[in-house]
Amino acid sequence: xxxxxxxxxxxxxxxxxxxxxxxxxxxxxxxxxxxxxxxxxxxxxxxxxxxxxxxxxxxxxxxxxxxxxxxxxxxxxxxxxxxxxxxxxxxxxxxxxxxxxxxxxxxxxxxxxxxxxxxxxxxxxxxxxxxxxxxxxxxxxxxxxxxxxxxxxxxxxxxxxxxxxxxxxxxxxxxxxxxxxxxxxxxxxxxxxxxxxxxxxxxxxxxxxxxxxxxxxxxxxxxxxxxxxxxxxxxxxxxxxxxxxxxxxxxxxxxxxxxxxxxxx
Numbered sequence: 235x236x237x238x239x240x241x242x243x244x245x246x247x248x249x250x251x252x253x254x255x256x257x258x259x260x261x262x263x264x265x266x267x268x269x270x271x272x273x274x275x276x277x278x279x280x281x282x283x284x285x286x287x288x289x290x291x292x293x294x295x296x297x298x299x300x301x302x303x304x305x306x307x308x309x310x311x312x313x314x315x316x317x318x319x320x321x322x323x324x325x326x327x328x329x330x331x332x333x334x335x336x337x338x339x340x341x342x343x344x345x346x347x348x349x350x351x352x353x354x355x356x357x358x359x360x361x362x363x364x365x366x367x368x369x370x371x372x373x374x375x376x377x378x379x380x381x382x383x384x385x386x387x388x389x390x391x392x393x394x395x396x397x398x399x400x401x402x403x404x405x406x407x408x409x410x411x412x413x414x415x416x417x418x419x420x421x422x423x424x425x426x427x428x429x430x431x432x433x434x435x436x437x438x439x440x441x442x443x444x445x446x447x448x449x450x451x452x453x454x455x456x457x458x459x460x461x462x463x464x465x466x467x468x469x470x471x472x473x474x475x476x477x478x479x480x481x482x483x484x485x486x487x488x489x490x491x492x493x494x495x496x497x498x499x
Contacts, residue, residue, distance in 0.1 A: 235475070235476060235477075235479055235496065235499075236254050236255050236289065236476075236477060236478045236479065237253050237254055237255065237478075237479055237481070237493050237496050237497070238253050238254060238255025238256060238257055238288075238289075238291065238478050238479065238480040238481065239252070239253045239255075239256065239257065239480065239481040239482075239483070239489045239492075240256075240257045240259050240293070240480060240481065240482050240483070241256055241257060241258050241259045241262070241263055242259050242262050242263075242484065243481070243483055243484060243485060243486060243488065243489050244485065244486040244489065246279065246282045246283070247282055248486060249486075249489070250282070250283065250285065250286035250288055251286075252486065252489060252490065252493070253288065253481070253489065253493065254288045254289065255288055255289045255290060255291060255335075255478045255480065256283070256288065256290050256291075257290070257291045257292070257293055257338070257478075257480045257482075258279070258290055258291070258292045258293065258328070258332065258334070259293045260292060260293060260294060260295060260307075260325050260328065261293070261295045261296070261298075261303060261304060261307045262302075262303075262304075263275075263279070265279075266304070266306070266307060268306050269306055269307070269317065269321060271324060276328070276331070279332075280331075280332070283332065289333075289334070289335055289478070290332045290333070290334045290335070291329075291334050291335055291336045291337065291338065291438060291478055291480060292325060292328055292329040292332065292334045292336075292337040292338070293337070293338045294309075294322055294325040294326075294337055294338060294339050294340075295307040295308070295309045295321055295322065295325065296308070296309055296311075296339075296340035297309060297310040297311075297340070297342070297343060300452070307321070309321060309322060310342045310343050311339060311340065311341060311342040311355050311358055311359060312341070312342025312343055312344075312345060312351040312352070312354050312355035312358070312386060313342060313343070313345065313351070313354065314358045319358075319361065319362075322339075322362055323362070323365050325337060326362065326365055326366050326369055326371050326373075327369060329366075329369070329371045330369040330370060330371050334371070335372065335438075335477065335478055336371075336372045336373070336374045336408070336437055336438040336477075336478065337366070337371055337372070337373050337374070338373075338374050338376055338408045338438060338440075339359070339362070339373055339374065339375050339376065339408075340375075340376055340378065340385075341355060341375060341376070341377075341378055341385060341386040341387035341393070341396070342354070342355040342358075342385075342386050343384055343385060343386065344383070344384050344385065344386055348386070351386060352386055352392070352396060355386060355396065356396055356399045356400055359373075359375065359396075359400050359405060360400050360401075360402065362405075363400055363402035363404050363405040364402070364404075366404045366405070367402065367403070367404040371404065372404055372405075372406065372437050372438075373402075373404055373405040373406070373437075374405075374406055374407060374408035374437045374438040375387065375393065375396065375397055375405060375406070375407055375408060376407075376408040376410050376413070376440065377389075377390065377393050377407070377408070377409065377410050377413050377414060377417070377428075377432070378410075378413055379412075379413040379416040379417060379453060379454070379455045380413075380416055380417030380418070381416045381417075381447070381448040381453040381454045381455065382453040382455070388413070388417050389417065390414075390427075390428045390431035390432050391431065393407060393432060394407070394431060394432060394435060397435050406435045406436060406437035406438075407432050407435040407436050407437060407438075408436075408437065408438040408439070408440060409429065409432050409433075409436045409438070409439050409440070409473065409475075410439075410440040410442075410482075411425065411429075411439070411440065411441055411442075411465055411467075411469060411470060412440065412441070412442040412443060412444055412455065412457065412465060412482070413440075413455065414428045414429065415443075415444060415446050415463075415464060415465045415466075416444060416446060416447075416448075416453070416454050416455060418446075419446055419447065420444075420445065420446015420447060420464040420465075421446070422466035422468075422469070425465070425466060425469050426466070426469050426472065429469050429472065429473055433473060436473065436475055437477065438477060438478055438480070439470065439473070439475055439477070439478065439479045439480065440480050440482045441460055441467075441470060441479050441480065441481050441482065441492060441496065442457040442458065442459075442460065442465075442481065442482040442483055442492075443457075443458040443459060443460050443461065443462050443463030443464070443465045444456050444457070444458060444463045444464070444465065445463050445464055446463070446464040446465075457482050457483055457484060458483070458488070459483055459487070459488035459491040459492050460481070460483075460491065460492040460495045460496070461491065461492070461495045462491075467495055467496070467499060468499070470496065470499060471499035479496055481493065481496075
């Protein structure tokens with residue numbers, strides 16, 4: 235198991251001394267002015283990472299209608315235009331530049347017709363998977379939380395079906411145990427079933443906690459430190475995945491607490 239943390243948890247200079255992997259959360263690293271990538275900032279990130287022997291992953295832009303997310307970097311993978319494709323391709327190029335082990339993608343929005351939206355998302359991700367293949371980058375499509383039903387691929391079966399339809403050796407699943415906990419109402423047995431369904435396709439793992447129910451704060455997706463909510467972390471141990479387990483939490487204190495929990499599995 236490789237234990238990592240998201241770049242929004244703490245300054246990179248501190249993270250690289252605490253974990254063995256950093257997930258470069260592209261939309262929240264202030265690397266863009268509008269949709270123009272600031273290459274001087276990329277070089278600064280590279281200089282910091284060069285002082286560590288750790289690995290990286292990348293989190294691509296996605297759709298989020300919240301004030302904490304930069305609106306100009308919103309991308310609905312079920313409804314993409316030319317500039318959206320270029321933005322996502324740029325994240326793949328960044329992943330290749332940083333020699334990242336995986337780039338995380340979010341599924342698209344349900345929209346007015348679930349079947350049509352899912353079909354468009356599959357077609358769009360086929361294109362991105364081909365681009366990723368040409369750059370030696372693995373993509374991981376993440377399961378979203380069922381407490382926000384406007385998203386596709388909250389349920390394990392739909393997520394697996396989408397990945398199988400894309401049918402690329404360069405696209406698997408990012409298993410987000412916190413989102414699975416919300417989708418299954420915080421019931422450990424169902425989270426375990428979810429994990430077993432996606433297990434053969436997992437290429438990356440996100441770890442964070444919540445109470446397993448909808449709340450007015452981010453639909454319950456509050457990204458607490460592992461062990462402080464209802465997520466059964468034994469599911470992570472049972473998954474048996476040897477790659478990156480990224481702690482998606484908001485402070486170094488929570489990174490340290492989550493690291494201790496993962497090491498104890």
